[in-house]
Amino acid sequence: MGKSLHLLSQSELVFAIKSNESDVLKHFYTTNYKKIEVLILKNSGSVEHAKDIYQDAFITVWTHVKNDKFTPKNDTALQGYLYTIAKNKWTDVLRSKSFKNSKSLDYEALTFVKDEEQNKNEDLENNKLKMVMVAFKNLGQPCKQLLSTFYFDKKSLKDIASELQIEETTARNKKYRCMEKLRAMVLASK
Numbered sequence: 001m002g003k004s005l006h007l008l009s010q011s012e013l014v015f016a017i018k019s020n021e022s023d024v025l026k027h028f029y030t031t032n033y034k035k036i037e038v039l040i041l042k043n044s045g046s047v048e049h050a051k052d053i054y055q056d057a058f059i060t061v062w063t064h065v066k067n068d069k070f071t072p073k074n075d076t077a078l079q080g081y082l083y084t085i086a087k088n089k090w091t092d093v094l095r096s097k098s099f100k101n102s103k104s105l106d107y108e109a110l111t112f113v114k115d116e117e118q119n120k121n122e123d124l125e126n127n128k129l130k131m132v133m134v135a136f137k138n139l140g141q142p143c144k145q146l147l148s149t150f151y152f153d154k155k156s157l158k159d160i161a162s163e164l165q166i167e168e169t170t171a172r173n174k175k176y177r178c179m180e181k182l183r184a185m186v187l188a189s190k
Helices: 010-018 022-041 047-066 077-095 097-102 129-138 141-152 157-164 168-188
Strands: none
Touching (some): 010 022, 010 047, 010 077, 022 077, 047 077, 047 168, 129 168
16 A cells, blocks of 8 residues: 555455555554553553554454454544453453452442543564464364454353353463463564
8 A cells, every 4th residue: 555554544444454564453452452441451450451452442343343343433443442342341341340359449440531642663473463363263163253253243241151061260261371372473473
C-alpha cells in the first residue's frame, strides 16, 4: 500500500485485516496496545494481564472483522471496538472469583479511564500478529477447537464445559493453557 499506515481509512483497515496484510496488522496491533496496558495497569492489573487481555481482544476483533460480524461506523470505530472488548474482558477478570480471592478491590469504585496517550514504545513481545495466526493454525486440535468455540462461536466457558462434560474451572484452565501454548509458539517463531 502506498498510503501511510497512519492515514488508512477504516474500510482500508478492514480490507487489510481481511487480507492478512502483515505490515498493517502489526501497525494496528502495536499502536493500540499501550492504551489497553494503561487501562489495565490503572485498574489493578499487571503488564502480563494487559498482554493476555490485549491478545484475546485483538484476536476477537480480527475474527469479527474477517467474519463480517463488525463493520466500522466512523473513523476510529475499530480502535474503539478493540478498546471496548479489552475493557469488557478485563471487567470479567476483575469480577471473577479467582481474581477477587487474590485481590481485595472496591469493585463499585472501579473506573476506567480513557487514555489519550500515543503509543511511543512498540510492544516488542506482541508485534507480529501474523505469527499469532500461523501459530493458531499449528495448535493441536483440542486447543484449536476450544479457542475457536470460545472466540469464534462466542460460547461461554460454562457451555463449552457442558459440551466437553468437564467442570467450568477445568475449561477455563484449558483455555488459559491453550493461550499460553499459542503465546509460546509465537515467541518461539521469532
